[in-house]
Amino acid sequence: MVSTTIDNRGLHPPEPMVRILEALGTLPPGDELRALMDREPMMLYRELERRAWQWRFGEEDGIFVLTISRAPK
Amino acid sequence: MTGLRPRESPPLGVVAPFFVAAPLGLIGAGWMLMHSGDDSFLAVNTGTLVAATHAAVLGWLTLSIMGVIYQLGPAVLGGRLVSVRLAQAQFVLHVASVSVFVLAAADWHIQIMGTAAVGLVISFSLFLVNAFPAIRWFRGGPLARWYMSVALVFLVATGGVGVSFVGALEHGWFPITQGTLAGHVHLGLLGFIGLMVMGSSYQLLPMFQVAHSTHPKFGPVALPITLTAITLGAITLMTNPGPEVRVVIALAMILGPGLWAADIVNILRTRSRRTFEFQGQATMISLGFLGLAAVLGIMAAIGQPVAPGEPARLQLAYGVLAIGGWFGVTVIGNSFKVVPFIVWNARYLEKAGTQPVPLLAELVNEPWRNATLLLHVVGVLVVASAALAGSLLLLHVGGFVLLLAGLSDFSALLFIILRREVPVRRPVPGVFQR
Numbered sequence: 001m002v003s004t005t006i007d008n009r010g011l012h013p014p015e016p017m018v019r020i021l022e023a024l025g026t027l028p029p030g031d032e033l034r035a036l037m038d039r040e041p042m043m044l045y046r047e048l049e050r051r052a053w054q055w056r057f058g059e060e061d062g063i064f065v066l067t068i069s070r071a072p073k
Numbered sequence: 074m075t076g077l078r079p080r081e082s083p084p085l086g087v088v089a090p091f092f093v094a095a096p097l098g099l100i101g102a103g104w105m106l107m108h109s110g111d112d113s114f115l116a117v118n119t120g121t122l123v124a125a126t127h128a129a130v131l132g133w134l135t136l137s138i139m140g141v142i143y144q145l146g147p148a149v150l151g152g153r154l155v156s157v158r159l160a161q162a163q164f165v166l167h168v169a170s171v172s173v174f175v176l177a178a179a180d181w182h183i184q185i186m187g188t189a190a191v192g193l194v195i196s197f198s199l200f201l202v203n204a205f206p207a208i209r210w211f212r213g214g215p216l217a218r219w220y221m222s223v224a225l226v227f228l229v230a231t232g233g234v235g236v237s238f239v240g241a242l243e244h245g246w247f248p249i250t251q252g253t254l255a256g257h258v259h260l261g262l263l264g265f266i267g268l269m270v271m272g273s274s275y276q277l278l279p280m281f282q283v284a285h286s287t288h289p290k291f292g293p294v295a296l297p298i299t300l301t302a303i304t305l306g307a308i309t310l311m312t313n314p315g316p317e318v319r320v321v322i323a324l325a326m327i328l329g330p331g332l333w334a335a336d337i338v339n340i341l342r343t344r345s346r347r348t349f350e351f352q353g354q355a356t357m358i359s360l361g362f363l364g365l366a367a368v369l370g371i372m373a374a375i376g377q378p379v380a381p382g383e384p385a386r387l388q389l390a391y392g393v394l395a396i397g398g399w400f401g402v403t404v405i406g407n408s409f410k411v412v413p414f415i416v417w418n419a420r421y422l423e424k425a426g427t428q429p430v431p432l433l434a435e436l437v438n439e440p441w442r443n444a445t446l447l448l449h450v451v452g453v454l455v456v457a458s459a460a461l462a463g464s465l466l467l468l469h470v471g472g473f474v475l476l477l478a479g480l481s482d483f484s485a486l487l488f489i490i491l492r493r494e495v496p497v498r499r500p501v502p503g504v505f506q507r
Contacts, residue, residue, distance in 0.1 A: 012433070
C-alpha cells in the first residue's frame with residue numbers, strides 16, 4: 001500500500017475538504033491518503049461516508065493526521 | 074451526531090433572504106438619521122431616532138441573527154426547523170412589520186406602530202417556534218448553544234416590555250421615562266443581540282479562523298455574569314435609580330462582554346493562518362467599538378451631559394457605537410463568511426472532488442466587501458462624533474455614509490448569491506508527497 005500525504009495546515013475551510021476530495025479522486029486503488037490537519041474535519045466525515053471511504057483521525061508528533069482509504073465492499 | 078451536517082441546512086432560498094434583506098435595515102437607519110431633526114440631541118426617543126434604532130436593530134441585526142439561527146442550528150448545533158414554510162412566512166411578516174413600524178415611528182403614528190408591533194410579536198413568536206428546536210434549546214453542549222438559549226429568553230422579555238410600551242403610549246398605562254426606556258434598550262441590545270453576537274462568535278470565529286483555542290477560558294463565566302447583570306440591571310434601571318446605582322449597573326454589564334472580548338482575542342491569537350483576514354479584522358474593529366461604547370456607557374450612567382440643555386448627545390453616541398460599532402461590524406464580518414459558506418454548501422459541496430470548485434474567497438468580491446466595512450466604520454464614527462459635537466449637519470452626513478454602507482452591503486451579499494458562473498482561480502493540487 002502506498003501512502004500519499006497532503007499538507008492542509010493553515011488553510012481556511014472548505015479548502016482542506018476540497019483538497020482531500022480532489023486527492024481521493026486521483027488515488028490509485030489500494031492506496032491511502034494521509035492529510036495533515038489543523039483540527040478534526042467534522043464537516044468532511046459525512047462526505048467520506050457518502051462516498052464510501054473509511055478514515056481514522058489521530059495525532060502524530062503533535063500533528064493531527066487524517067488517514068483515508070477505500071471502505072471494504 | 075458525527076460532525077457538522079451541512080446537508081441538514083435548510084435550502085439556500087430559505088436562509089439567504091434573511092441575510093440579503095438585513096442590510097435594508099441599515100439603509101433605513103441611515104435614511105432616518107439623514108432626516109433627523111434638531112431635537113435629536115434633546116432626547117433619544119424622538120420619532121426619527123426611534124425609527125433609526127428599530128430599523129437597525131429589528132431590521133438589520135435581527136434578520137441577520139435569524140438567518141444565523143436557521144442555518145447554524147440544523148447544520149452545526151444538531152437541531153432542526155419545525156417547518157421551512159413557517160420560516161419563509163415569518164420572513165415576509167417580519168420584513169413587512171419592521172418596515173411599517175419604522176415608517177410609523179418616524180411620524181409618530183402610535184396606532185400604526187401598535188398594529189406593526191402586533192405583526193412583530195407574531196413574527197417573533199413564529200421565529201421562536203423554529204428557533205428553539207433549531208438550536209436544541211438548553212440541551213447542554215457547545216457554548217454557543219447556551220448563549221443563544223439565554224438570548225432567546227431575553228428576546229421574549231424584550232418583546233413583552235416593548236409591547237407594553239406601545240400600550241403605554243396608546244392607553245397611558247404607565248409613564249415612559251428615561252429609566253424604563255434604558256431598561257428596555259439594555260434587555261434587547263445586550264440581552265438578545267449582545268448574547269447572540271457573543272454566542273455566535275464562539276462558534277463562527279474558531280470555525281472560520283481555524284483557531285487552536287477551542288475551549289474559551291472565560292465563556293462559561295461570562296454568560297451567568299452577563300445574564301445576572303442584564304436581569305437585575307434592566308429591572309433596576311426601570312425604577313429610575315440615581316447615578317451611583319447606574320454606574321454600578323454599567324460596570325456589571327460591561328464585565329461579561331469584557332471577559333468575552335478576552336476570549337475572542339485569544340481565539341484570534343491562536344489562529345492557524347498567519348494572514349489576518351477580513352473576519353478577524355472586522356472582529357478586532359468591533360472590539361475597539363465595544364471598548365468605546367463601554368466608556369461612553371459609563372459616562373452616560375454618570376449622567377453629566379456633554380452640553381447643558383442637550384442631555385441626549387452622550388446616549389446617542391453610546392448607542393451608535395454599541396449598535397453600529399460592536400454589533401454591526403461583527404455582523405458584517407461574519408456575514409461575508411456565512412453567506413459564501415451557505416452558497417458553497419448549496420452549490421459546490423456535491424461537486425467537490427469530481428470537478429474544480431471555487432473556494433469561499435472566489436465567491437466574494439473582495440474590494441466591494443472591504444468598501445462595505447470601510448464605509449460602515451466611517452459612518453459609525455461620523456455619527457458618534459456628530460452626537461458628541463452636537464452637529465446636526467455631521468449627523469446627516471454620517472447617516473448618508475451609513476446608507477451607502479447598507480447599499481454596498483446589500484448589493485455585495487446579493488452578488489454572492491446571484492452569481493452563478495464563478496471562475497476557479499485555484500490550481501488543482503497536483504503532486505503530493507509519496
